[in-house]
Amino acid sequence: MNVEALLLSARLALSVSAILFVVGVPLAYWLAYSRWRWKFLLEAVVALPLVLPPTVLGFYMLLAMGPRGALGKLWSAAFGHGLAFTFAGLVIASVLYSLPFAVQPLIASFETIDRKLLDASAVLGAGRLRTFFRVVLPLSIPGVITAVVLSFAHTLGEFGVVLMVGGNLPGVTRTVSIDIYDRAQSLDYAGASHTALLLLLISFAILSAVYGINRSAGRRAVLPWAAK
C-alpha cells in the first residue's frame, strides 16, 4: 500500500473541504436567497462538474493554469513558479470539481428554513450577518456537515481532473486513485487491491455517516443528486 499517496490524498481532501466550506457557504447563501433574475446561469455553472467528464474540466483547468493561461500567469507573477503539476494547482482544480457537492446540500438546507424566522430576526434589529450566524447557520448544521463530508469524500476519489492537472508526481500529485491506476497498469494487482479496498471502506464509512446525520436530523438527505 502506498502510504505516501494516501497521505497526499487526505491532505488534498482536507484542504479542499476547508476551502469549500469558506467559499461554499456564502455562495450557497446567495444562491438560496438572491432574487437576481440571471441567478439560474450561476446555478448551472456550479452544477456543471456533476455532468462534465472530469477530463474536460481538467483540460480547461490545465489550459488556464499553463504558462499562457490567465491563472498560470497570475500565479507566476505572485509566486515565481507555474501552477500546473503542483499541489496548489491540484487544490484549485479540485475545489472547482467538488463545488456542487458542497454548494447543493447547503442550498437545500438554507431553503428549508422558514422565511418568517429571517423576517423575525430583521424586525428584532439583526442585520444580514447576525441573522446568518445566529439563525441560518445553526439551523443548517446537518447541511453544513453533509457539504464538508461530501467535498472530502468526492475529492478523495477524484481521478480524471488530477491526472489532467497534476500528472503523476510522487508526493506532489500522485493521489490514491492515480496510484491504484498505476499499479493496475503495471499488473501489480495485489498492491492495487489493498489500496482500492481501503478507499472503498473509507468512502462507505463517510457516506454512512452523512445519511446517518441527515436521518437523525429528521429530514431528507440534502445530497446533490437529490436536489431538485
Added chain:
Amino acid sequence: MGGQVSGQTLAAQVRKTHFGNGDQSFLLDVVIEVPPGITILFGASGAGKSTLLDCIAGLTQPDSGRIAIGSDVMFDSERKLNAPPRQRHIAYVFQTLALFPHMTVESNVAFGLPATAERAKAARVAEILEMFHVERLRKRKPREISGGEKQRVALARSLVTQPRVLLLDEPLTGLDAELKGSIIDDLRTWNAAHQIPILYVTHSREEVDALGERMIALEHGKIVSEGTPREVLEAPRRRRLAQAAGFENLLSGTVLDLREPDGVMRVRLADAECEIEVPLGHAAPGDRVRIAIRAGDILLATESPKGLSARNVLEGKVMSLERRGALVVVRVDCGVIFTVHVTPGAVRALELSTEKKVWLVLKTHSCHFVED
C-alpha cells in the same frame, strides 16, 4: 437606533398592488393613524391586513406612500426613503410567532438586545419573562412549551426591545377565551406603562370585545369603517362586513311597507312565510334588503310567548344543538334557518332537543338593516 420615544402616533399612507390567492389582485390603498393604545385592524382573510403590517415593518415595500412614527419618517416614496426593518424599531409578532427553534426561551427573548451589556440584558429578559408569566420556562426550547406559552414568549421577545410600535398579526389564534383574556391583560398592563401604538390584526369578535378601544375595518384593501368597535360593528353597511363582524344570521327579504311614525318597516323574509319588523332604513316597498341579526340577540322560548314588548315572534323547529365552549349553538328552522346562541343551562332548563317546537323572539332594534 434611537432611544425609546413613547406616545408617538404611527401614521401610514400605503398603496400597494396586492396579490391575493389566484388572480384576484387588488390595490391596497389606505391611510391610517394609530395613536398610542390598541387599535384593532379587522377584516376577512385576504383583505390586505398582513400586507399592510409587512409594509409598516419594512418587510415589503409599498408602491408608494409614506410611513412615519411622530416626525421620524421611515418610508417616503417621493423622497426615495426606505429604512430597513432593523432601523425602524417596530416590533412585529407574526401569526406563526416565528420563535427561533434552536434557541431557549431566554435566548429568543435576548436576541433583540445584542448591544446590551450582559447583566443589564439578563435583568431585562428576566423582567419581561416575569411580566408575561413565563420565567419558569427560561431554559426550555420552543418545541417544549405549549401554544399559549409560545404566544407569551413571542410577545416578550418583541417587547423587550422597547419598540416604538407593536404590530400583532392574529397572535392569539387557536387559544381558548380564558387564555386569550389573560394574555391580553398582560399586554394591557405592559402598555399602560409604555403607551405605544399597537396595531392588532384579528377577525375574531371575541378578541374585539376584549381589546376594544379603536377599530379599523379593512375590506379588499380599502378602509370601510373606522371608530370604536361598537360604532364599527353596530352599523354594518355592507354585506361582507356584517358577516365578518360576527352577525351569524344574514337574511334576505323584501320590504313590505314603511311605518314612518313608528320608525320601522316590515320585511318579508325570502323563502319563508314570515314577516319581521326592523328599524326604518333607506328603502322603498318592494326593495330587496338584507337583515343582520346576532345569534346572541335572539331569545328562545318553548311556549308561544304572550305579553311581550318584542314585535317579532317566529315559530320554528330545532334542527341541531352543538356545544361550543361555554355556549350552545342552536339551529332553528323557521322556513329560513336561524342560528341562536344559548347557555348550556338554558338547554337543560328548556329541555331543548332536535325536532322540538320553539319560538324565536327578536327585538326590532336587534335586526340590522344592511344595504346590499
